Amino acid sequence: MSPQNISCPTIDGIPVIADADVVVIGAGPGGFAAALRARREGCSVVIVEKFDMPGGVHTSGLQGAANAGVGGIHSELMARLDREGCLYTADEKSLPDWAGNPLAHYDYYLPPGSAFQRTSFNPDGAGNVMLRMLDEAGVQALYGAAFVDVVMAAEGDGRRITHAIVETVEGRRAIAGRLFVEGTGTSEVVARAGAPFVRGGGRQPETVAHDGQSRPVPGGLLWIMGGIDFARTAAYQKTADDPRLERLIARARAAGDIPPELYRPRLADKGVYGDHYIGHPTVDMSPIQGPGTFILWQNVPYEWALHMDDDAEHASRAKRELRRLIDAEAQFLRKYVPGFENAFIAHVGRYVGVRDGRHPLGEYVFSMDDAREERRFADAVTRPMTKTFFWDAYAKYSFEVPYRCFLPREVNNLLLTGASLSFTFETIFMVMRNFPWCTQTGEVAGLAAARCIREGVGPKQLAWTEPLF
Ligand SMILES: Cc1cc2nc3c(=O)[nH]c(=O)nc-3n(C[C@H](O)[C@H](O)[C@H](O)COP(=O)(O)OP(=O)(O)OC[C@H]3O[C@@H](n4cnc5c(N)ncnc54)[C@H](O)[C@@H]3O)c2cc1C
Known part of the structure; x- marks a missing residue:
């Protein structure tokens, strides 16, 4: 057959x-x-x-x-x-300041310094x-x-x-x-x-869906940065008492180095969406592929109400704007955040993932x-x-x-x-x-x-x- x-x-x-x-x-x-x-x-x-x-x-x-x-x-x-060497596991030994770190996409809620294992596969x-x-x-x-x-x-x-x-x-x-x-x-x-x-665009939190417009849960474009010295970032977070990098973000914003859509507050309706998807008050990352390499999230701003699965203009806007935001985030990280001085954009996803089509x-x-x-x-x-x-x-x-x-x-x-x-x-x-x-x-x-x-x-x-x- x-x-x-x-x-x-x-x-x-x-x-x-x-x-x-x-x-x-x-x-x-x-x-x-x-x-x-x-x-x-x-x-x-x-x-x-x-x-x-x-x-x-x-x-x-x-x-x-x-x-x-x-x-x-x-x-x-x-x-x-x-077996074929595609998995990478970070743990408390290789990334001692990861568990409980507010920058950790999946592991932020763990007790700081606790044991953890975060396994990713090398996408390619x-x-x-x-x-x-x-x-x-x-x-x-x-x-x-x-x-x-x-x-x-x-x-x-x-x-x-x-x-x-x-x-x-x-x-x-x-x-x-x-x-x-x-x-x-x-x-x-x-x-x-x-x-x-x-x-797409299911039940909406009342706080934002006041105009009757259908707003899908935002999709996102994922990207990978290499050359990060996370121990230096963690040392900065502690010594400057700036766990969410709020001071650096505020300084960069005042200097006009951060567009308004980058680092947005999360929605208040945590019971509705969980607290992962809507808004990024700070950098959002997870270890991938090997030491010093992290995946970062760049989600579409919720307010844009983009239907990327069935509206060509929305799909195109998402691709254009998210690449712009990734560029801005990379420049901010390199210029302001200790540990990112030698970091570089290693890879941007081939497409913007749709969460609510x-x-x-x-x-x-x-x-x-x-x-x-x-x-x-x-x-x-x-x-x-x-x-x-x-x-x-x-x-x-x-x-x-x-x-x-x-x-x-x-x-x-x-x-x-x-x-x-x-x-x-x-x-x-x-x-x-x-x-x-x-x-x-x-x-x-x-x-x-x-x-x-x-x-x-x-x-x-x-x-x-x-x-x-
Ligand atoms: C940004 C984001 C982050 C996520 N994070 C997680 C996570 O942390 N953990 C988790 O388990 N899940 C996560 N998910 C959810 C999960 O990735 C998806 O729900 C899952 O991949 C859906 O699988 P699928 O096979 O239905 O579709 P997809 O993974 O979307 O695959 C669809 C495939 O079809 C192809 N395709 C589409 N249209 C056409 C066409 N017209 N012609 C030919 N080929 C086409 C695409 O290129 C793609 O390869 C995430 C999703 C997104 C968008």
């Missing part, structure tokens, strides 16, 4: 370059795991990725936060990244490993190919996708498939196929009530998971996810994964969009696709009765 290259057929005048059992659009953690699992189950698989490697936000977007394996492909990937090294894993499995991957549209056909009461249309270096091309997997992270296939979704409406939409009431489902893909719901005053619930969350309404042969699952805004954003979970949902979709091909049924007819994880 290897993918078949076809020399001459066309659809709507567009050459059809491949025909596969399963066509996966987007190779982030969701698409990557879906393609790998479907291929290992014996399907022919084509995956389309607009950048040059798999991994999505976590490689092309530089995110790189590593977690202990949660089973399946995720555990396999973490073990392989470790990890992308290479993921690329090889797809090759080894025999997935036909098209990199540098942007999905732009679908061809649909009527089927029963609904519709099915027959082809994905992609832009390649050869121009516009079509890929035929029996089943399609949504792996774009922003539900682009759902949108092009005309399936229903809710636009389209939310597809599937055959089941997982909501806060499902979590609160700890509902159980006959078609659960997971055994009960316990997670903290920041949105709900940090309550912990044990819950299951039904297979129907993978099935978009109105399209018969599309499976959802990752950040594009049918979850309400607050459940996907606050709890269910992290790397391990997106890899798991990709694997569920890949297995579902393979079972459908074997049994000759569509995803909506497939009986899912056993949790995979």
Whole structure:
């Protein structure tokens, strides 16, 4: 069942370059795991990725936060990244002033000086490993190919996708498939196929959403700085009693060296968003790749209300302005902050990550009530998971996810994964969009696709009765 290259057929005048059992659009953690699992189950698989490697936000977007394996492909990937030297772990010995430091993106809340381990993967090294894993499995991957549209056909009461249309270096091309997997992270296939979704910009904190404007949780552009002597920074924080660098920031602002959008206060509504995402009162960083190398966050200002997934002007503005802010931050750090004198911009992410894009409406939409009431489902893909719901005053619930969350309404042969699952805004954003979970949902979709091909049924007819994880 290897993918078949076809020399001459066309659809709507567009050459059809491949025909596969399963066509996966987007190779982030969701698409990557879906393609790998479907291929290992014996399907022919084509995956389309607009950048040059798999991994999505976590490689092309530089995110790189590593977690202990949660089973399946995720555990396999973490073990392989470790074996192939892609993981870097900082701890209290290598970074004694990190735990409890207000500049530490993940570790600020720890008791100062306490033991900690912060593991990251080198984004480009990890992308290479993921690329090889797809090759080894025999997935036909098209990199540098942007999905732009679908061809649909009527089927029963609904519709099915027959082809994905992609832009390649050869121009516009079509890929035929029996089943399609949504792996774009922003539900682009759902949108092009005309399936229903809710636009990004869920429940808003009253303090800022007073004008009725829809404001998505801001996305962010991640960047890496090398050549940082963090021991000198920490020594400055202590001796000058300036843990948040407020004095340096104030001095630079007075000198006109910091634009107003840089170092913004966080929103007060901590119960709504947690205190991570909105606003950066100070530098926000995490160790990555090796000593002296840190990843830094640059989020879109919340007030700009940018819909970067579906508004071209918003997407372009975010790219332009965030690079400007990264430049300004790098210059501030080098000029004012001890320890950064020799630091340099090593890498800026290939794209601005979207945190709150389209939310597809599937055959089941997982909501806060499902979590609160700890509902159980006959078609659960997971055994009960316990997670903290920041949105709900940090309550912990044990819950299951039904297979129907993978099935978009109105399209018969599309499976959802990752950040594009049918979850309400607050459940996907606050709890269910992290790397391990997106890899798991990709694997569920890949297995579902393979079972459908074997049994000759569509995803909506497939009986899912056993949790995979
Ligand atoms: C700034 C930021 C920070 C985050 N921090 C963390 C964190 O610390 N820990 C954590 O676990 N999670 C974090 N997340 C969440 C997590 O990264 C995402 O939810 C997760 O990566 C979603 O996986 P995905 O596979 O659905 O999509 P993505 O990772 O977004 O991957 C989608 C892939 O599809 C490709 N694609 C998109 N459109 C097209 C197209 N038209 N044609 C071809 N290819 C296309 C993209 O290039 C990309 O490779 C963060 C997210 C953001 C945005």
